[in-house]
Amino acid sequence: MEKVYGVVLIGCGYIGEEHLSDIYYQDNVRVVAVVDLDVNRAKLMARKYGAQEYGTDYKVYLQRDDVDIVIIATYVDTHVSIMKDCVAAGKHVLCEKPVAVSREDGEEFFRVAQAAEPQVHVLVGHILRYNGSYQRIRQMIQSGVIGTLRFIHFVQNHHAINWPRYRRLLEDCPPVLDCGVHYLDAMQWISGQKIVQVKGGSFLIDSDAPRDNYSIVNVQLSGECCGCYESGWSRNLHYYNCKEFMGDKGYIKLTLQADRFADKEEGDLIEVYHSDTGEHETISQIAKYKDMNGQFQELVARIEGRPSNGFTLEDAKEAFMAAMDAVEDGSAFKKK
Ligand SMILES: NC(=O)c1ccc[n+]([C@@H]2O[C@H](COP(=O)([O-])OP(=O)(O)OC[C@H]3O[C@@H](n4cnc5c(N)ncnc54)[C@H](O)[C@@H]3O)[C@@H](O)[C@H]2O)c1
Known part of the structure; x- marks a missing residue:
C-alpha cells in the first residue's frame, strides 16, 4: 500500500x-x-x-x-x-x-x-525544473533545434502591488539572489553547461526600498553560450516576463499562458524560428507554471529510492554561489 x-x-x-x-x-x-x-x-x-x-x-x-x-x-x-x-x-x-x-x-x-x-x-x-515548457525547451535545445546555443535572456519584473511583502523579502536579499537562483540554475540545466564567469549588480528604484531592488546579472557559460538575467520588484515597474533562447540556427521564445493574447486555453506558447529555412513554428504546451505537487513527489521519489529527476544539491549550490557572485561583484553599476 x-x-x-x-x-x-x-x-x-x-x-x-x-x-x-x-x-x-x-x-x-x-x-x-x-x-x-x-x-x-x-x-x-x-x-x-x-x-x-x-x-x-x-x-x-x-x-x-x-x-x-x-x-x-x-x-x-x-x-x-x-x-x-x-x-x-x-x-x-x-x-x-x-x-x-x-x-x-x-x-x-x-x-x-x-x-x-x-x-x-x-x-x-527550484520549481522551474518541474515546468513542462522549460523541460520541452531544454529537450529542443539539447537536440540542436536552434543549432549551437549562444544566448539565454531572462527577465522577470514584478509590479510589486503588495509592497510590504516585497519590502520584507528585500530586507533579506536583492532579486538577483531571491529569484536569480531559479534562472541561473535554469541556464546551466537547459544549456548543459556550467557558469564560469559572473558579472552583476543592483540599483535602487523605490526610495523606501530596504535595499537595491533591481538586479542584472551577465554570465559566461562553459560552452559557447552567454546568459543575462534581469529582475526587479518595485511599485514603479510594469510586469514584464521575457524568456528567450538564441542559437546560431534560430531562436526559441516562451510566452506564459497568462501572458498570451489569444488561445490562452492551449497553455504556454513556445515559438521557434529556424533561420536556415525561414520557418516559424508555434507550439502550445500545457504546463503548470508552478508544479508544487510535482516537486513534492520528487522528494517522495527520493525518499522511496525511486529514480530522481537528476537535480542535485550540488546544482542548487552552484546556482546559489553564482547568484552570490553577482551580489558581491556589483561592478555593473559602480560609479567611476
Ligand atoms: N519558488 C517560488 O517560485 C517562490 C515564489 C515566491 C517566494 N519564494 C520564496 O519563498 C519564501 C517565502 O516567500 P513568500 O513570498 O511566501 O513570503 P511571505 O511574506 O508571503 O510569507 C512568509 C511567511 O513566513 C512566515 N514566517 C517567517 N518566519 C517564520 C518562522 N520562523 N516560523 C514560522 N513562520 C514564519 C511569515 O509570518 C509569513 O507568513 C522566500 O524564501 C521566497 O524567496 C519562492
Whole structure:
C-alpha cells in the first residue's frame, strides 16, 4: 500500500499556500500541521487545507513520529536554522530558495544537507525544473533545434502591488539572489553547461526600498553560450516576463499562458524560428507554471529510492554561489 506522508508546512504566506493548495488532497499526503509566526494566518491555512493542527512554533512538530516531511516556506534568513533543526530531528525537507542570505550560511546549508543524505533528503525548491515548457525547451535545445546555443535572456519584473511583502523579502536579499537562483540554475540545466564567469549588480528604484531592488546579472557559460538575467520588484515597474533562447540556427521564445493574447486555453506558447529555412513554428504546451505537487513527489521519489529527476544539491549550490557572485561583484553599476 502507498505510504501516506505526514507533512508540516512552516510559513503560511504566498508560496506556502502554493505548496499546500497543490498537495493537501493528494492520496499520499496528510497535512499534520501548519505553522506561522502569525497565528491567524496559520489558522486560516489549517481550515482551508484540512491541517489537523496549527501553531506558531515549528519545533513542537519535529518531535512527532507522525511527521515525515517539513516544507520550509519562511523568510530567507530563517531557512538555514530551520533546515538544521528538521534534519537533526530526522525529518525530510523541501526548502524554498534561496537557501540563505550570505555565502557562509549557504555553505553551511549545503554542508548539512549533503551530510544528511541518504538517510534524510533535502530538496531545494527550484520549481522551474518541474515546468513542462522549460523541460520541452531544454529537450529542443539539447537536440540542436536552434543549432549551437549562444544566448539565454531572462527577465522577470514584478509590479510589486503588495509592497510590504516585497519590502520584507528585500530586507533579506536583492532579486538577483531571491529569484536569480531559479534562472541561473535554469541556464546551466537547459544549456548543459556550467557558469564560469559572473558579472552583476543592483540599483535602487523605490526610495523606501530596504535595499537595491533591481538586479542584472551577465554570465559566461562553459560552452559557447552567454546568459543575462534581469529582475526587479518595485511599485514603479510594469510586469514584464521575457524568456528567450538564441542559437546560431534560430531562436526559441516562451510566452506564459497568462501572458498570451489569444488561445490562452492551449497553455504556454513556445515559438521557434529556424533561420536556415525561414520557418516559424508555434507550439502550445500545457504546463503548470508552478508544479508544487510535482516537486513534492520528487522528494517522495527520493525518499522511496525511486529514480530522481537528476537535480542535485550540488546544482542548487552552484546556482546559489553564482547568484552570490553577482551580489558581491556589483561592478555593473559602480560609479567611476
Ligand atoms: N519558488 C517560488 O517560485 C517562490 C515564489 C515566491 C517566494 N519564494 C520564496 O519563498 C519564501 C517565502 O516567500 P513568500 O513570498 O511566501 O513570503 P511571505 O511574506 O508571503 O510569507 C512568509 C511567511 O513566513 C512566515 N514566517 C517567517 N518566519 C517564520 C518562522 N520562523 N516560523 C514560522 N513562520 C514564519 C511569515 O509570518 C509569513 O507568513 C522566500 O524564501 C521566497 O524567496 C519562492
